[in-house]
Amino acid sequence: MTTLSDDEQFIVRTVRQFVDKDVKPVVRELEHADTYPEALIERMKELGIFGLAVPEEYGGTPVSTPCYVLITEELARGWMSLAGAMGGHTVVCKLLLKFGTPEQKQHYLPRMATGEVRATMALTEPGGGSDLQAMRTVARKSADGYVVNGSKTWITNSRRSRLIALLCKTDPDARPAHQGISILLAEHGPGLTVSRDLPKLGYKGVESCELSFEDYRAPLAAVLGGVEGHGFAQMMSGLETGRLQVAARALGVGRAALEDSLAYAQSRESFGKPIWQHQSIGNYLADMATSLSAARQLTLHAAREADAGRRVDMEAGMAKLFASETAMQIALTAVRIHGGYGYSTEFDVERYFRDAPLMIVGEGTNEIQRNVIVRQLIARGGLEP
Ligand SMILES: Cc1cc2nc3c(=O)[nH]c(=O)nc-3n(C[C@H](O)[C@H](O)[C@H](O)COP(=O)(O)OP(=O)(O)OC[C@H]3O[C@@H](n4cnc5c(N)ncnc54)[C@H](O)[C@@H]3O)c2cc1C
Incomplete structure (x- = not known):
């Protein structure tokens, strides 16, 4: 702060x-x-x-x-x-x-x-979310605009969002493929169907949906920036913010799990003392707080670098990777600390345990983050001292 x-x-x-x-x-x-x-x-x-x-x-x-x-x-x-x-x-x-x-x-x-x-972003398709250049949604140019066909899946907030940043191919034959990708600023209308809300482990309350585009029409002016072929690079730049946001979500889930655990460990007693005084539980709490603090510093470092105008794909990737794995670990430990109540839907801890994995998968899986990080390590000649 x-x-x-x-x-x-x-x-x-x-x-x-x-x-x-x-x-x-x-x-x-x-x-x-x-x-x-x-x-x-x-x-x-x-x-x-x-x-x-x-x-x-x-x-x-x-x-x-x-x-x-x-x-x-x-x-x-x-x-x-x-x-x-x-x-x-x-x-x-x-x-x-x-x-x-x-x-x-x-x-x-x-x-x-x-x-x-x-607004929401529509990248992922039923055929895959990691290999975006293999996407199949195509916007074909006609005299008065684009005709879009294809489908997207897992698009969060898409039923209620009035603006959808749609990643699609405007030149499916372009090589390399990313040069044929654009972002269309799409709005709901004829030809766009939100076909169903996907059932989820967690992340409840907000909808994640399948979208189907069948001869959906968008005006020529809907291409972000007005020029085709820049969408992939534009979206990768946007994902730096997206990954910081996901890292921050992980910090929030981790902090909630730690706060609940700290409170519970002081009020719950066994063998005549509050459970935090048992060394195993005390160590859990110490490790949770330590890894959460490290995750927050990593995320704030990436955020400051972004504000300094520097490229932060590696830093945001590290923050997202570390914060999300930390949140998962802390959520599991919180279940352990709460004993049977950690498994109860009358407590919040089970929700943290269901919410945490999304940050591991969303906005580019953690396997993909590691690919981004190692590529940048090689390109930059290692970590700056
Ligand atoms: C609740 C929820 C909300 C979502 N919201 C949105 C949204 O709003 N907009 C949107 O566009 N998407 C959204 N997604 C989709 C999410 O971004 C994708 O699920 C994610 O990018 C992974 O894509 P995939 O599921 O197709 O997995 P795949 O790409 O099929 O990957 C499967 C597995 O293979 C691994 N893998 C794939 N390629 C590689 C590689 N090159 N190296 C190493 N490992 C690899 C992956 O890491 C993963 O473990 C959401 C997903 C969920 C679950």
Whole structure:
């Protein structure tokens, strides 16, 4: 927190209070009923959370990337699904800001800042999410626009998002393949069907859906930046933010698991003393706090590097890899510390255990992060001293 300005510290505190007052009391019920958190999303709009990456000239309340990370952590501490509801949206804001034409920025950003228009990214297809260059969704150019055919899957927030940043091929014959990929700014309309909401282990309340495009029409002006063939590089740049966001979500889940465990270990007694005084449980708590602190420092380091304008695919990849594996480990340890209650749906710990794996898989699996990291290690000649 100390690296943040007073204003930013105030924003993070405000989100923490929102989580404690409005989210924690209702999260278990919303989670188990798999209910979309309409009222909480409305409150997030009022708090300016959908405008955190939008400049003031478009009506946003922009914050530094470290502040964005800490706000995301606070939301995920309350319910990872809430952080998920603003993650893809922020990436699309950043894509528009960095690559959008003046008309695209003016058209979308003011309404995205308020949350009136929320956005998601559609990359993954039924045939695969890691090998994006092999995607099969194609947008063919005609005289008056594009005709899109193909399908996407696992697209979170896509039923309620009015804007979908659709990664697709505008030149399927291009070699190398990434040169034929573009991002289309797609909106719901004829030819786009949200066919079903996928059943999930965790990440409840927000929808992750299959999308089917059948002769869906988009205007020529829908290509992000107005020029075809740059979509793959644009999306990879956006994913640097996306991976920081996922790392921050993992911090939030890990912190919630640690906080619950600390409280429980002081109130639960066995053999005549609070269980934290048993060395095994004390060691668990010490290790949880240590690895969580390391994960947070790694994530904040990547966030600061991003704000310094440096390429952070390796740093964001490291943060996402380490924070998500840490969250999984902490969530499992929290189950151990809670004994039988760790397995009960009347406690929150089982939710952390179901939510944590998403951060291992989403926004590029951790196997893919390792590929990114080692490629950069070789290209940069190792780690900077
Ligand atoms: C709840 C949820 C929400 C999601 N939301 C979105 C969303 O909003 N938008 C979106 O576009 N996608 C979304 N996804 C999809 C997610 O990004 C993909 O699931 C992920 O990228 C992996 O793709 P895949 O499932 O096709 O696995 P595959 O690509 O088939 O991979 C299968 C396994 O092989 C490994 N593997 C593949 N290639 C390599 C390689 N080169 N080296 C090493 N290992 C490799 C993977 O790491 C994995 O272990 C979401 C997924 C989930 C579960």
